[in-house]
Amino acid sequence: MENLQTQGISLPGLGLGTFRMQGEACRAAVESALGLGYRHIDTAEMYGNEDAIGAALAASGVARRDLHVTTKVWHENLAPDAIRRAFGASLKKLKLDQVDLYLVHWPSRNMDLAAIFETLLGLKQEGRTRAIGVANFNVALLKTVVEEIKAPIACNQIEYHVMLDQTKLAKDLASKSIPLVAYAPLAQGRAASDETLISIGRKHGASAAQVALKWLLDQDGVAAIPKASRTESQRANLDALKLKLDDEDRKAIAALPKGRRFVNPGFAPAWD
Numbered sequence: 126m127e128n129l130q131t132q133g134i135s136l137p138g139l140g141l142g143t144f145r146m147q148g149e150a151c152r153a154a155v156e157s158a159l160g161l162g163y164r165h166i167d168t169a170e171m172y173g174n175e176d177a178i179g180a181a182l183a184a185s186g187v188a189r190r191d192l193h194v195t196t197k198v199w200h201e202n203l204a205p206d207a208i209r210r211a212f213g214a215s216l217k218k219l220k221l222d223q224v225d226l227y228l229v230h231w232p233s234r235n236m237d238l239a240a241i242f243e244t245l246l247g248l249k250q251e252g253r254t255r256a257i258g259v260a261n262f263n264v265a266l267l268k269t270v271v272e273e274i275k276a277p278i279a280c281n282q283i284e285y286h287v288m289l290d291q292t293k294l295a296k297d298l299a300s301k302s303i304p305l306v307a308y309a310p311l312a313q314g315r316a317a318s319d320e321t322l323i324s325i326g327r328k329h330g331a332s333a334a335q336v337a338l339k340w341l342l343d344q345d346g347v348a349a350i351p352k353a354s355r356t357e358s359q360r361a362n363l364d365a366l367k368l369k370l371d372d373e374d375r376k377a378i379a380a381l382p383k384g385r386r387f388v389n390p391g392f393a394p395a396w397d
């Protein structure tokens with residue numbers, strides 16, 4: 126699997142998303158994924174599953190140095206002391222001394238970006254997270270973080286899939302050499318039943334979901350974190366890496382309607 130090199134970490138291009146996975150089912154799904162060869166697990170304090178993931182990581186026998194673990198701080202915990210408290214709780218639940226990537230999960234309207242990144246940088250300097258980054262940041266916020274605060278951002282994790290145009294943010298991130306980590310890469314499962322993707326998949330002996338995933342992973346500087354609780358889907362998503370899309374496929378995907386954003390909580394600042 127191809128890894129993205131960013132701010133001193135090597136991020137596996139395909140990871141496992143874990144939103145809405147809970148308890149024993151989450152532990153089993155993460156163990157299954159690690160057994161299949163996944164080495165990048167995406168979680169967040171808000172998902173309420175870091176303890177289950179910690180149990181799966183501990184039981185897997187996979188060497189810590191071979192694993193990439195991302196977690197995130199919720200938008201209500203962005204004051205410096207709250208970040209430190211949330212971070213400590215996440216590490217404890219994950220049963221780790223260090224995470225690989227710690228992200229601001231969502232921007233909030235009244236956040237103090239300089240104070241946030243001073244705190245995150247402190248955690249990085251203390252060796253408790255190997256890298257720091259953001260999720261759901263728009264172009265204007267990225268400009269402040271990168272150009273004014275000069276924070277060493279290892280990624281921006283955003284919603285990105287065949288049904289949503291992200292050209293503007295993707296170009297901006299590429300110009301800053303910051304990887305784009307695509308969340309909801311299967312449009313929350315909807316990609317699996319899209320007729321255009323089904324017919325492209327038929328041509329290659331692949332599923333529509335595999336087509337959607339490979340379309341993302343073929344793009345420079347893009348990683349994807351599909352959530353899959355079933356072992357067959359986890360395996361299918363790994364197998365998507367072998368698929369070879371051609372120009373005709375890419376043209377058909379480019380022509381799909383691209384205005385469908387499925388994640389848009391009311392508390393976040395505007396996208397543009």
Ligand SMILES: NC(=O)c1ccc[n+]([C@@H]2O[C@H](COP(=O)([O-])OP(=O)(O)OC[C@H]3O[C@@H](n4cnc5c(N)ncnc54)[C@H](OP(=O)(O)O)[C@@H]3O)[C@@H](O)[C@H]2O)c1
Nearest residue numbers: 142143144308309310311312313314334351352353354355
């Ligand atoms: N930073 C953020 O604000 C943010 C926001 C949303 C999500 N995320 C992260 O991104 C991850 C992925 O996003 P998501 O969970 O919203 O949506 P997603 O990955 O686009 O879609 C997940 C759905 O697709 C199904 N699926 C997975 N592989 C499949 C396959 N090969 N064929 C058919 N169906 C398949 C899953 O089914 P089963 O589970 O039943 O197998 C599940 O219902 C999250 O889990 C989370 O880690 C981050």
